[in-house]
Amino acid sequence: MDRARATRISKLLAFALRHDPGALGLDLDGAGWTDVAKLLGAIAARGEPLSHAELTEIVRASDKQRFAISEDGTRIRANQGHSVAVDLGLAPREPPVLLYHGTVARFLASIRQNGLLRGSRTHVHLSVDTQTAEIVAHRRSGPAVILTVHAGEMHAAGRRFWRSENGVWLTDHVPPAYLRVP
Ligand code: HQG
Numbered sequence: 001m002d003r004a005r006a007t008r009i010s011k012l013l014a015f016a017l018r019h020d021p022g023a024l025g026l027d028l029d030g031a032g033w034t035d036v037a038k039l040l041g042a043i044a045a046r047g048e049p050l051s052h053a054e055l056t057e058i059v060r061a062s063d064k065q066r067f068a069i070s071e072d073g074t075r076i077r078a079n080q081g082h083s084v085a086v087d088l089g090l091a092p093r094e095p096p097v098l099l100y101h102g103t104v105a106r107f108l109a110s111i112r113q114n115g116l117l118r119g120s121r122t123h124v125h126l127s128v129d130t131q132t133a134e135i136v137a138h139r140r141s142g143p144a145v146i147l148t149v150h151a152g153e154m155h156a157a158g159r160r161f162w163r164s165e166n167g168v169w170l171t172d173h174v175p176p177a178y179l180r181v182p
Contacts, residue, residue: 009048028086079166098149115176
């Protein structure tokens, strides 16, 4: 499949599975799963017929492993990034001592004051290394800033962390005291 088509479908999947399943006439269950056959029907109805094998290939080849297909191949969900309420069923776990968050300079004043807020998403997203945080930051225009998060200290203070299936660290809020701003 050509790259442009794979990217277009991947963006459509991210939109439907994280933010607005209703736009494709889909429902998510409590853990974020939806029916693959229905999804393929909805994508076909938008003029983009897609086979089960092609969908599997897009999910397998996704650079960030954004999606998961159930073992029996009948259900699909996003691994993280939701704004709709879902319980991914992840167990809280101890994070690395340091995590990173890529953002842009224009948000810094507010971040210094309020810490990292989850905004429209269900969690604040943190990266395990600075390279990944750079990529996250560069999705936005303006000078990139990489913040260091004292995740170990947060965890010791009783704050919870989860690690998504695709290696993104999630938490509810990072107070300013745990942030190192360069
Ligand atoms: C910022 C992508 C002002 C925050 C990425 C970020 C990630 C504040 C923006 C995933 C703030 C929220 C999530 C505060 C946080 N004041 N701005 N107090 N607290 N912000 O998109 O982390 O490619 O919801 O710095 O790779 O950028 O789609 O979160 O800039 O993993 O798979 O508010 O999305 O994944 O933006 O990105 P987002 P994010 P995909």
